[in-house]
Amino acid sequence: MEKIKVAASMELWPDHLKKLEPYCEIKRLPWTATDILPTEEEIIEECGGCEAVLFYTDPVTERVIRELREKGLRLIGCGRATPNNIDTRAAGEMGIPVIHAPGRNAHSVAEYTVGMMLDICKRISFTYHGLWSGRFLADEKDIYDVPDKKDVIWRFKDRENPRSSYPWGIDLYGRTIGIVGLGHIGQNVAKICAGMGMEVLAYDPFQPEETFESVCAKRYEDPVQMLPECDIVSVHLSVTPETKAMIDEEWFDAMRQDAYFINTSRAAVVDQKSLIEALSKKKIAFGAVDVMWDEPAPKNHPFFSMDNVLLTPHMAGISTDSKKWASEMIAEDLLNYILEQPLLRVWDR
Ligand SMILES: NC(=O)C1=CN([C@@H]2O[C@H](COP(=O)(O)OP(=O)(O)OC[C@H]3O[C@@H](n4cnc5c(N)ncnc54)[C@H](O)[C@@H]3O)[C@@H](O)[C@H]2O)C=CC1
Ligand SMILES: O=C(O)C(=O)COP(=O)(O)O
Numbered sequence: 001m002e003k004i005k006v007a008a009s010m011e012l013w014p015d016h017l018k019k020l021e022p023y024c025e026i027k028r029l030p031w032t033a034t035d036i037l038p039t040e041e042e043i044i045e046e047c048g049g050c051e052a053v054l055f056y057t058d059p060v061t062e063r064v065i066r067e068l069r070e071k072g073l074r075l076i077g078c079g080r081a082t083p084n085n086i087d088t089r090a091a092g093e094m095g096i097p098v099i100h101a102p103g104r105n106a107h108s109v110a111e112y113t114v115g116m117m118l119d120i121c122k123r124i125s126f127t128y129h130g131l132w133s134g135r136f137l138a139d140e141k142d143i144y145d146v147p148d149k150k151d152v153i154w155r156f157k158d159r160e161n162p163r164s165s166y167p168w169g170i171d172l173y174g175r176t177i178g179i180v181g182l183g184h185i186g187q188n189v190a191k192i193c194a195g196m197g198m199e200v201l202a203y204d205p206f207q208p209e210e211t212f213e214s215v216c217a218k219r220y221e222d223p224v225q226m227l228p229e230c231d232i233v234s235v236h237l238s239v240t241p242e243t244k245a246m247i248d249e250e251w252f253d254a255m256r257q258d259a260y261f262i263n264t265s266r267a268a269v270v271d272q273k274s275l276i277e278a279l280s281k282k283k284i285a286f287g288a289v290d291v292m293w294d295e296p297a298p299k300n301h302p303f304f305s306m307d308n309v310l311l312t313p314h315m316a317g318i319s320t321d322s323k324k325w326a327s328e329m330i331a332e333d334l335l336n337y338i339l340e341q342p343l344l345r346v347w348d349r
Helices: 014-020 040-047 062-070 088-093 106-122 124-132 184-195 209-214 223-229 249-254 272-280 320-338
Strands: 004-008 024-028 052-055 075-078 135-137 156-158 176-180 199-203 217-219 232-235 260-263 286-289 309-311
Touching (some): 052 320, 075 320, 106 286, 106 309, 176 184, 184 199, 249 272, 272 286
Parallel strands (some): 004 024, 176 232, 286 309
16 A cells, blocks of 8 residues: 655654554654744645645645645644634535544543642642741641640641631532533543542533433533532533623522632633622632633733632643644544544534
8 A cells, every 4th residue: 555645743642653654654844843833835835745734733724725635635634622723614615624633632621620629629729829928837826716726737827917817628529519511521520520529410401411421410401500509610611602601690699609610611601700700709719710811811810819719821731641642533533544434533513
C-alpha cells in the first residue's frame, strides 16, 4: 500500500505515530508547538499535496480548504473538541470530513472541577493566602467556642481582627452535588463525585435515561426543583442560544444560602450580574469560577475584592494528557480513513 501524505501541526504521541507510520508519511508543520498562528499562504504552501492535514488551533479558512482540495486534500483533522478555527461549513460543502476530538479534555476539566470543589469546601486557597497575608494558627488561648480545647485545632486567626477566623469547611462525603449539563465533562464529574460518597443529581433534558443511570445520577426535569437540594452546583453546559445567560437570578434564588457554585464551562451560560449579586449579598456561600465573560478578567472586576470566590484563568482543560487523548482519537480516525473503515468522530454541526 502506498503511503499517503499527511501534514500535522497538532502533537502526535509516539505510540500513535508508530501505528500510523506504515501507512503515512507525516510532515511536521514548522509552527508546531509554537504559539504563532500561520497565515493562509503558509498553510497552503506547507500542506499542498497532502491528502490529510491535522491541525490544532490554526485558522483554516474556506480559501485554504479550497486550494488544498485542488491539490489533493481529502480529510481534515482537528485535535480539539470544538473545531471552531476551521470553516467546517466550507469543508462540508466541498465534501471533506472534519474529524475532531470530542471530550479530549473531559478528564482534565472534571478533575479540575473536583479540585476547585475540594479547594472551596476545605478552604485550601483561602487559608494558604491567609497565611501569606499574616493570618496564623491561633494560639490555644485564642481558641473559642471549641468544646475540647485539648484538641489540636488548626484554626486561623486574623492578627488585625482577632475575633475573625475562617469559617469552617465542609466534608463532601454525604453531600449532594447538582450537575447542570451531563455531557462528556458533567458525566466524569458525576462519576468522581459518586465515588467520593456524594449524592449526584443532574439536569440535562437532552441526555437519555441511560446516561443518568450510567453515572448514578438522579434525573431532574426542572432545575429550580433540583437547586434547593444541592450543597454544590456545578455547571457543564455547552453554549447555545438557549443556554446563554440561562443561569440567572431565579437559579441563585433557588439555591441555598450555604451552597457552593462552580462554573468551569463558559461564562456566557451565567448571567454575570446575577452571580456577582448572589456572591456579594451572600445569597450563596461560595463560588469557584474558571471562565470569565471577558478574558483575561479586568483587574477591577468585583470578584477580585470578594472573599468568597475562587478564580482561575481558564485552566481547567489544560493538561499534558488532554493532548495525548486528542492524539489518540485523531490517529484512530486517520487510520480508519486510510483503511476505509467508518470514521468515528466527524464534526456534524
Ligand atoms: N474551562 C475549560 O478549560 C474548558 C471548558 N469547556 C467547556 O465545558 C462545557 C462542557 O463541555 P463538554 O462536556 O465537552 O460538552 P458536551 O457537549 O459533551 O456537554 C454539554 C451538555 O450540555 C447539555 N445541554 C445543552 N443545552 C442544554 C440546556 N438548555 N439545558 C441543560 N443541558 C443542556 C447537552 O445536552 C450536553 O449533554 C463547554 O461549554 C466547553 O466549552 C471544555 C473544555 C475546557
Ligand atoms: O472550552 C474550552 O475551554 C476548551 O478548552 C475547549 O476545548 P477544545 O479547544 O474545543 O478542545
